[in-house]
Amino acid sequence: MGKRFMRAAPITQTLAGSVMAGAALSALGQSEPLPPRALDWQPWSDEQAADQVCSGRYVMPAYRLPENDNPRELGVETRESDYSAEGEALLRGDVVLRRGNTELEAERIFVPANRERVDAEGDLALRDGRALVRGSEATLSLVDDTGQVKDSHYVLYEERLRGQASRLEQTGDQQYRLRNASFTTCVPGANTWQLVGSDIRLNQKSGFGTAKHARLNIKDVPVFYSPWLRFPIDERRHTGLLTPTIGFSSDQLDYAQPFYWNIAPDRDATITPRWVSDRGLLLGGEYRYLLEQSRGSVEGAWLNDDRGGSGGDANRYEGEDRWYIEAQHAGRAAPRSTYQLRYGAASDGRYFDDFGSNFGESDRYGMERLAQIDYRGDTWQLDARVQGYQRLDDPLSDSDKPFYRLPSFTANARWQLGHGFYSQWRSNATYFWRDVDETRVPEREAATGSRVHLAPVIGARFERPWGYVEPRTELWNTAYSLDYGKRNTSRDTTPTRSVALSSVDAGLTFERELTLGDDGYRQTLEPRLNYAFVPRTDQRDLPEFDSRERAFSWEQLWSPHRFSGVDRVGDLNRLSFGLQTRLLEDASGREKLSAGVGQSVYFDDRRVGLDGNDETLPPRPGPHSDVNPESYYQATRDRSPVVTRLDWQITPRWSTGAEWLYDDHRDLTERSSAELRYRHPDGHVVNLGYRWEIEGFAPSLVPGDDDYRNYDREEMDLSFAWNASPEIDLIGRYLHDQTNHRALEQLAGVQWNSCCYGLQVVWRRWVDDNDTARVEDDFNDRGLFLRFVLHGLGGAGQDADSYFERTIPGYRPPAL
Numbered sequence: 001m002g003k004r005f006m007r008a009a010p011i012t013q014t015l016a017g018s019v020m021a022g023a024a025l026s027a028l029g030q031s032e033p034l035p036p037r038a039l040d041w042q043p044w045s046d047e048q049a050a051d052q053v054c055s056g057r058y059v060m061p062a063y064r065l066p067e068n069d070n071p072r073e074l075g076v077e078t079r080e081s082d083y084s085a086e087g088e089a090l091l092r093g094d095v096v097l098r099r100g101n102t103e104l105e106a107e108r109i110f111v112p113a114n115r116e117r118v119d120a121e122g123d124l125a126l127r128d129g130r131a132l133v134r135g136s137e138a139t140l141s142l143v144d145d146t147g148q149v150k151d152s153h154y155v156l157y158e159e160r161l162r163g164q165a166s167r168l169e170q171t172g173d174q175q176y177r178l179r180n181a182s183f184t185t186c187v188p189g190a191n192t193w194q195l196v197g198s199d200i201r202l203n204q205k206s207g208f209g210t211a212k213h214a215r216l217n218i219k220d221v222p223v224f225y226s227p228w229l230r231f232p233i234d235e236r237r238h239t240g241l242l243t244p245t246i247g248f249s250s251d252q253l254d255y256a257q258p259f260y261w262n263i264a265p266d267r268d269a270t271i272t273p274r275w276v277s278d279r280g281l282l283l284g285g286e287y288r289y290l291l292e293q294s295r296g297s298v299e300g301a302w303l304n305d306d307r308g309g310s311g312g313d314a315n316r317y318e319g320e321d322r323w324y325i326e327a328q329h330a331g332r333a334a335p336r337s338t339y340q341l342r343y344g345a346a347s348d349g350r351y352f353d354d355f356g357s358n359f360g361e362s363d364r365y366g367m368e369r370l371a372q373i374d375y376r377g378d379t380w381q382l383d384a385r386v387q388g389y390q391r392l393d394d395p396l397s398d399s400d401k402p403f404y405r406l407p408s409f410t411a412n413a414r415w416q417l418g419h420g421f422y423s424q425w426r427s428n429a430t431y432f433w434r435d436v437d438e439t440r441v442p443e444r445e446a447a448t449g450s451r452v453h454l455a456p457v458i459g460a461r462f463e464r465p466w467g468y469v470e471p472r473t474e475l476w477n478t479a480y481s482l483d484y485g486k487r488n489t490s491r492d493t494t495p496t497r498s499v500a501l502s503s504v505d506a507g508l509t510f511e512r513e514l515t516l517g518d519d520g521y522r523q524t525l526e527p528r529l530n531y532a533f534v535p536r537t538d539q540r541d542l543p544e545f546d547s548r549e550r551a552f553s554w555e556q557l558w559s560p561h562r563f564s565g566v567d568r569v570g571d572l573n574r575l576s577f578g579l580q581t582r583l584l585e586d587a588s589g590r591e592k593l594s595a596g597v598g599q600s601v602y603f604d605d606r607r608v609g610l611d612g613n614d615e616t617l618p619p620r621p622g623p624h625s626d627v628n629p630e631s632y633y634q635a636t637r638d639r640s641p642v643v644t645r646l647d648w649q650i651t652p653r654w655s656t657g658a659e660w661l662y663d664d665h666r667d668l669t670e671r672s673s674a675e676l677r678y679r680h681p682d683g684h685v686v687n688l689g690y691r692w693e694i695e696g697f698a699p700s701l702v703p704g705d706d707d708y709r710n711y712d713r714e715e716m717d718l719s720f721a722w723n724a725s726p727e728i729d730l731i732g733r734y735l736h737d738q739t740n741h742r743a744l745e746q747l748a749g750v751q752w753n754s755c756c757y758g759l760q761v762v763w764r765r766w767v768d769d770n771d772t773a774r775v776e777d778d779f780n781d782r783g784l785f786l787r788f789v790l791h792g793l794g795g796a797g798q799d800a801d802s803y804f805e806r807t808i809p810g811y812r813p814p815a816l
Contacts, residue, residue, distance in 0.1 A: 036188035053726045054755035058157045064096050071100040087113035102128040116143050176202040185791045186756035237262045251310040253277040266290045278310045294331025312779020323347045339373040349394030366391050383410040393771045398436040406431050424457035432545045438487035447543040449482035453566045467508040474501040495541040501560045503532040520586035528578045532560035536571035539612030548700040557598045573604040594647045600640035626703045630696035670694045685810040689717040708773045714738040719808040760787040
């Protein structure tokens with residue numbers, strides 16, 4: 001008989017769903033592999049392949065039958081059909097059935113008289129747009145959710161999964177069973193890895209699957225076995241083991257095996273036993289919760305009896321308990337009001353250097369304790385908090401311990417008065433406390449107590465397209481109530497201070513059209529003047545809660561504030577002048593180049609230092625004194641260094657930036673930095689940097705401080721991340737301390753990313769400063785870090801991407 005079409009009762013459900021359920025941990029059967037074309041594998045063209053990790057992709061061919069108007073009706077195409085008197089039907093010769101998005105191809109299909117099932121034989125293929133199933137025989141029920149396919153091969157198009165099973169069964173509503181099954185994400189014909197199980201059961205309703213006699217094969221070699229395995233089959237969170245983390249650093253083996261506990265939809269926990277070979281067993285955990293208007297977490301870890309470790313700080317904590325805890329909660333109290341609660345503590349200042357960091361380095365410098373609520377209105381911004389920190393340094397001197405704010409209240413506001421005039425209100429009331437021996441710190445640092453600070457502001461900004469002028473005055477009124485504890489002192493315990501900070505800022509803008517090559521630009525020339533006056537004020541009786549003297553920079557040219565915080569107001573009588581030019585592209589408005597030069601002229605010495613004395617200048621440095629060697633000169637110089645800055649987008653891929661602080665009186669560079677950057681659309685990144693800083697440049701540091709360096713710092717920094725091919729990424733960094741003729745960091749890594757697995761190998765050697773300022777206390781540490789991922793299954797190893805993003809500007813981690 002010739003080809004004919006017919007319509008029959010709809011099939012209630014096909015086996016395409018069973019294939020989708022196996023996305024997380026499905027199958028590889030024991031039948032012969034099919035050629036790639038039979039699995040709907042489509043190789044990339046030569047032009048497309050150059051930018052692809054995989055050699056091709058899975059693509060479903062077009063449907064052979066048109067879609068029915070009624071998606072539940074069954075469309076049929078066949079070469080021959082036979083019908084018996086009892087109502088049985090046999091369809092032969094390239095039979096095609098379609099219902100909705102599901103299409104079945106087979107050589108022969110038998111439909112019994114009761115129309116309760118469909119039996120298909122001979123090179124069958126079942127597709128639904130998301131998956132492909134091939135097999136030798138299939139039985140599909142038309143009345144319930146059951147069926148089976150023998151000698152099956154399957155493909156999940158989007159997930160890039162393929163596999164085999166000797167029998168694939170649907171045993172109920174969204175419940176499936178696969179016999180002698182496996183799966184892989186490798187391209188057809190390349191089984192770099194496979195997960196195999198003798199009996200796999202999948203339940204889409206619960207989101208779980210189980211496997212008996214599960215093993216992981218690498219190149220047909222078993223590397224992992226479990227008699228029974230339970231695993232998730234979708235993105236829902238499920239209780240069970242997570243991917244372990246393995247690291248090697250110096251003489252240390254670090255293995256962590258997290259266990260995830262899905263307590264409820266809005267609560268979960270992770271428990272992580274961790275074995276560190278030279279220190280012992282560390283037990284860590286995290287609990288998270290999500291409420292309607294808030295969320296929070298509690299995490300921590302405990303190590304009983306540290307074995308001492310290895311490296312430059314070996315045996316420092318031998319025999320001691322090591323631990324940390326950190327809890328946080330945040331939410332919304334009202335439409336314009338939020339609140340935060342935090343508490344963090346660690347057993348010692350080196351905990352996160354030894355345990356807390358991925359990739360051998362900790363970027364944590366303190367653990368915050370905070371209870372805070374705020375309000376953000378159109379005019380007023382209010383903040384109330386109790387706040388403190390544990391500083392993570394060891395050794396930690398009393399002078400370096402931070403103050404707690406118990407409590408602190410802030411109220412700020414701004415009003416536009418019309419015609420360019422504006423006013424502001426800045427206010428804060430804080431009680432400062434810290435646990436120190438008052439007799440072991442400088443007298444001005446020994447006090448605790450309260451501070452009330454009120455700072456109204458009046459100003460105006462008169463602006464035109466060609467320029468602006470902005471006079472401004474801040475009136476700082478500050479009052480204290482102090483307690484020196486056991487320290488005998490003659491200092492005033494209720495000092496006050498009132499001082500006005502006045503400034504006038506003005507600038508002009510000149511523009512011209514400019515053509516460079518074939519491109520049009522707008523160039524600006526922007527001269528600027530800024531005068532600031534702050535009278536000299538005696539602040540010797542004022543404590544030192546939160547103030548530090550700022551290092552000079554481009555921003556300091558235009559600021560009347562020599563100190564951060566409000567405990568110190570630096571006297572100032574200076575005029576700053578500068579010139580800036582910018583080059584803007586006409587087509588896009590983007591800034592092509594920005595360059596500026598500026599300097600300040602001082603009309604008076606700056607007598608007020610961190611000690612608050614307004615009558616004497618800083619002492620001159622001696623050969624063995626604890627005085628910053630730059631302090632006296634910086635306070636008495638009649639002009640600042642010349643500040644020059646540049647930011648230039650040379651080409652779409654190349655850019656550079658530089659800053660230079662040059663003392664034209666001493667013919668000396670005080671600080672300089674320069675960077676050359678390369679960014680390629682394919683992800684290539686190269687950075688070359690140079691930094692110089694004279695000893696004592698930061699005025700808030702003195703010899704003996706942990707962060708002070710008793711030498712002129714000269715460093716060179718080279719880093720790169722290069723896509724050598726779609727599969728291979730090369731990563732490297734070299735940071736050199738030219739002053740001390742040593743490498744501060746050396747790093748080399750390679751990342752291989754194929755269609756079915758990824759591998760990252762990184763070697764790193766770095767200098768640990770041991771939390772002291774002395775170079776002789778520094779020691780070297782090194783490590784080899786390995787991470788591997790089987791796409792579609794998971795992986796193990798320390799993730800170094802976050803560290804690369806911090807230390808290699810422009811780096812964006814590829815998917816591994």
